Amino acid sequence: MRANTLLAVLGAIAALLLIPPLLSSGSDDDVGDQVRGLRVLVPNAPGGGYDVTARNAAKAIEEADLSRRIEVFNLPGAGGTVGLGRMVNERGNGKLVMSMGLGVVGAVYTNKSPSSLADTTPIAKLIEEPDIVVVSKDSPYQDIGQLLRAWKADPGALPVGGGSRAGGPDHLAPMLMAKAAGLDPRQVNYVPFDGGGELLASVLGGKIAFGVSGIGEYRDQIQAGELRVLAVTSKDRLPGVNAPTLTESGVDVVFTNWRGMVAPPGITESERTRLVTLFTRLTSSAQWQEVLKRNGWTSAFQPGEEFGRFLAAENDRVASTLKELGLV
Amino acid sequence: MGSFASLIDGFGTALTPVNLMYAVIGVLLGTAIGVLPGIGAAMAVALLLPVTYGLDPTGAFIMFAGIYYGSMFGGSTTSILLNTPGETAAVVTAIEGNPMAKRGRGSQALAAAAIGHFVGGVIGTLLLVLLAPTVAKLAVGIGAPDFFAIMLLAFISVTSVLGKSRIRGFASLLIGLAIGLIGLDEMTGQQRLTFGSLHLSDGIDVVIVAVALFAVGESLWVAAHLRRIQAEPIPVGRPWLGREDVRRSWKPWARGPFIGFPFGAIPAGGAEIPTFLSYVTERRLSKNKDEWGKGAIEGVAGPEATASASASGTLTSMLTLGLPTTAVAAVMLAAFQQYGIQPGPLLFERESGLVWGLIASLFIALVLLLVLNLPLAPVWAKLLRIPRPYLYAGILFFASVGAYAVSGDVVDLIVLFVIGLLGLAMRRYGLPVLPAVIGVILGPAAEQQLRRALQISDGQVSGLVNTPMSVIVYVVIVAILAWPLIRRLTRRPVDREKIDA
16 A cells, blocks of 8 residues: 555656646647747757847746746857757747857858858847956956067967857957957967856956956946956947047057857748747847846847848858958 | 844845745755755756746745755755655765665665765855855866866776776776767767768766666666566664764765865766766775675765855855856856846855845755654655556656657757667666766866966966866875875885794
8 A cells, every 4th residue: 555655656756747838738728929939949058148149038028928828948059050950850839949149150161060050040130248357366367468469479479268169259350369369369268158158257266367248147246346357359448448449559459259049940930930020029128228227238229130131141141250360 | 243243134034935935945846856866956046037036036046045955965865765866966875875775764764865065065055154265266267287187086086986896987988988989079060970960069967878878777677687587675764863973974975065165066067977087085084994885874974065065166156256167057147147146256245134134045945844854754764665567667657758858859859869768778788878978968078177287388288287276186096096005015024923923
């Protein structure tokens, strides 16, 4: 009898865990323009840039009542190309989008990925984020000039950390910076970390000479005085960040990372329109404005086809840059 | 003393009936999740995240913390009783816990684990209260060379779990290392052993490997023998810890937290490596050496206290630095951000009510878990009386659910059963399973840290020994390696006398 009771308990636990997902999967019928049961694929680990963008977007969409039951899931690997491959394999799935950005464009080349962004359906470009050149508060480098002088003297002795692998934005930025400063990019000692979170620990601990990453994940640390920003890579200075642009500092580089959403190939025109509409409405919602403000992101909205043309142009730019750097 | 005043306020927050209820829900869910192989706390928190939107952040985080601690408690249960770890942190517990259960000392093992968790959690959480900012600062000071040295130490220690046959043990370790190689190379994006499959390019999740080798392998092995060999009835001994058990366990309980807490706090630390190191430490320090491998209670008490304290360490880094050191912490970090709260250096000032309420609730969760788990130990131990066909069918079912849930990919199920067959073959030819799992955990991590250290030093080998901590660890490694030689040298005269006699 004991055994039966325990079996019943185990059965109950199984039911508890399994039934809710089974029940809810039945209620995914779309209501009006809403895309119920939309899944957002994040091609890097929780806490990284695409992840923060996706989770904030999902929450804002739900809060603005544009849709419900949005699920964000992570499929990290190979600079985002593992997730990209999944997207391309999900041909015709109108309830899936991938949070992506400049990093995935480069990763397609450096990882020789069989699938490319040209295979996906562009939905929307959402935000732009400048990179920052950052050191810990205990670093000997007080300003960008000092850092550049030391870097030029012995590039190998100054390991640069970035939150992306070769071909990603955190990698392209220091390479372009080196080139503009008159260094051979191949001499740059770049140490890849798996996302901004892991990089943060190494910058704080002074394990690397300096880090290059998006500003979003570091704001609090900067405000608390744990980190010192030496320069920003955008065209203009950033409000609330006491650091010059690279151009001001005599390094002629402007570089911004951008992020957006793409859908799998082969979705119907009405599915595409619905997704574009969803994200268009998101960007004009008050909730999204709040997200932008909180994360210090610049809105860079481009819908569907416009985003597609932008993607193609970025693709060419990254490919030629990587070729110039001798990486492809 | 400011911390303690805030902590008292925190208890005020955590002891309101509503928040107490969230704590109870959290620990119950966490225990259930911990028991099920493959379904981890990270996934549970991620799945619950949308449900908690309506709650106030304090309630939600009290619940999440309960789930995290609860899953650590629950993970050891199946590890001990069924040789099927519910969590990777409980893998080591199976080595001594399962033989204990087979000798009818299952409830003692479970009790030792539960008290170990309680002690580890209390010490760990106290360290969190007292040392949070200091420990977090020290944690970021640990870099790639230090990690690599620790990994090397762990590899050296593996020899003590290789089992009776060194050759078989090493074969098993190499199988694990080979499985760990699968996937894209971290540094260059080269494909390794993926056979062109995109699904393998991310490597094989260690949870799947552990569940496959332990649970699926064990089930198939039992199934293969059930017909020919009559199952021996497992004796159910006394339900409570004897005086002798407590005497042997209290030191491991007290030592474990000090191994576990720092590992939880450092990036890429987690609970697997410290539990393993705790096991090795206890084995070396134990006076009852002949009992190891047959059910030494120290081998359960130490690692379990370690696992629990590492969870507190993880929370320390997450709260004070915004640094996720494990998957659970990463999901909790995302959860904080969903509420518009940014964990980091300013969190204790900005959200002091929430943080101290959360920390106080950790203590409450630990008490709840102890009260829940101690009386349950003899009940769980009776699980072994379920007729084996039903028991193992259930295990296979939960193992499959767990593997599928890791990333919702059918390929993972195929991988699960292929590796499960490998587990059966390993049992057939007497290869111990544990070294393989340790290989999968340590191999990729060691490789990444080695290459990162060399990259940072621009290819100079001296970059591996340029920190005080790495040097200390290497000295310890040399001491461990030299110890048997030194002992042999000092004992030689005694041996000669014997020969002469």
